[in-house]
Amino acid sequence: MTNQLIDHKLAPACGEAGRRRFHLSLTDRIVLRAYLLFHAGVWTIVYAAGWLFADQGTPARALPVLSRWARWDARLFVSIAKDGYFPNGVGAKDAREAFLPGFPLVLRCVHSVIPQWNVDGLLVSFVAGGVAALALSRVVQTTLPGQEGGERSVFFLLASPCAVFLVAGYSESLFLSLALPAWLAAKRGNWRLAASLACAAGAVRVSGLFLATAMVVQFAMSGRVRSQARLLPWLALPFMPMLAYTCYLYAHTGDWMAWEHAQERGWFRGFHYPWQTWCNTWKAAFSHTQSAPYAFMFQMELVAVATGILLLVVLVRQRLWPEVTYVGLSLSALGTSYWYMSVPRASLLWWPLWSLLAAWSVRRPWVRSAFVAVAVPLMALITVTFTSGRWAG
Template sequence: MRLARLAPPSTLDGASGRTVVQAWLASRGLIALVALVLALREGRRVTDMVSNWDVQHFTLLAQGGYFAEPDNILMAFFPGLPALLAAGLAVGVPVAVGGVVLSLICSGMAAAALARLGGPWAAALWLFAPTAVFTTVPYTESLFCAAAFWAWERARADRWGTAALLATVACTVRVSGLFLVGALGVMILTAGGLSLVDRIRRAAWLLLPAAAILAFATYLHALTGSWTAWYTAQSTGWVRQLTTPWQSFLNTIPAIVPGAYADHPWWAAVFRGEVVSMAVGLLVTVWCLTRRLWAEAAWVGVQVVAFSLSYWFFSVNRATLLWFPLWIMLARWGVRRPAGVGPGLVHRALVVAGVGLGVVGMIWWSWLFFTGHWAS
């Protein structure tokens, strides 16, 4: 099966592996340092600091199931992560501890897969992403990325049985698993050198992850009598009503102007990040299309479309962690060697500045989350 590849290497040598391990240690260590400094300065427990926002929902799910909160808003979350957290609780491991350990392990696994897809610098950039704090706390990003990135890597290697099993895991974690199944389907459709029978055989494997999503919808229907329980929970808890892209953009504009939230000064800054993340998603989609990376373009592009159909641009900042072509694109740009001394120096300065801004952004986003500010 002939596939367009984002980067030639499919294996990591010793030097590349060390680069990824060092980036994992440095990025996780820097985030931990932010938490430690805040804990010492504010007299708070680290376990409390990593338990903000959606971690509260995951904790309730792990402890009491989908009816543990009013209005059924917990049905907005897929069961994969809460089930693992509940297993930890069953053996006496608190959610804050078990969730952090799980995220740390899975972030390393995701980085390893990304390194195989796009090289060690793509993995390093992902580990130092501005919103990387969400890959260290009890959120779904690390677990989903580990499963989804490895599913993609295995599909690229034409190991569709393993890819389907990993995609099934991803489909139990986030609704983004649905987009993963679709993008893998595009990979099969656009692959060269396959007969119709070969394509059907590979596509049949995708019934497995699709069944996981159907099983979750069926389970929620059994609980509520509604096939739209997930969507209703999203609308009730997070204002995610179906909206046209233009209206979604217009609804976001008032949230990004200075002084939009006088009582929450950082909210407008995060919403500005949402707009930037949407623009980045469009850029990555176009980048993939110009290189005939049809499956990768579908993976990012369909998510951008989905976010544009919400009431406003929301949670896109975190979704950039799922867009592995973004980090591969940035890594390719970072390692290129422009002709001439002047252009080379300018490029190097831009790379250093970009990496520095990314690290500063990661520290700032970690501070937002650990101090309880809204962090997307």
């Protein structure tokens, strides 16, 4: 009788706790609504651009809207998911070894349920992007309490110039959907969960190594290294995917540097000194050696690098050393190639940037208006550029 009474009293409490655990707050609902509106806006741009920029010699005919997303890296990811890295037992000529296997593996799993490759990539990015938006909002709320900070950070991310890559079948959304919850777990001291999520993120993009290193710095700064020394092996877990992938490539190529050599072969990402990289990119942007569209994108690369350097300076001044580690390693990797390549797209992964902009805009409302005036037109332009098959980073 007593046990039944206790169970009867505990049941509502347990049910209420479960509902609270999975309850979406007001901020979460606002963030998701903004995310859906962002997707609607991007798809509207893509649909309209397909008609406005269709071949004028073909009356009333535009490329099917789904086909417009099968561009550049999206095609490579699908090729890896379909045929692997070494079709017919030999390496492909498209430098596909430069892409880590996490995203293609997820694509292949989704394809077993929805057998349409273009839809699969878009669906993965759609679901992962929603998770990333919620996680970004919650990460920002750890340092900028209140509803407004989380909402604003997501707004800045979704309005950023390269936000179209959060919609396309690219790996940015999936990486953020794992990396941001990992960072949130690390901030809360849940290191096992943080390491597990960071390990999954490390299988998606090489940026997972930067995340893993930043988490080590975060752990060292927690002041509990001695008392939590048993957790140190967990911090090695996020480094394992890149190590395993390197061994996999070596087994097939006999080259321990196969990943780096694929980067060099496909995107000229061999090591150069930072000043050489800046000069080479400047020449490509302004010396009339490239076609006009490519020259413009190189100009965007320079702006993105300058933004990253400014971000790094602000983080150093605020002594946010884990964030300094993450952004600094990202800039170092991107800033020592022959020229800058895909830095604007990589800036989507710099969540400290969106956090700082959110905090700044709370104090100075004009920041948000200025950002909209500059970034949103660029976002529309890059969306049209990418979905029309031109290079957009």
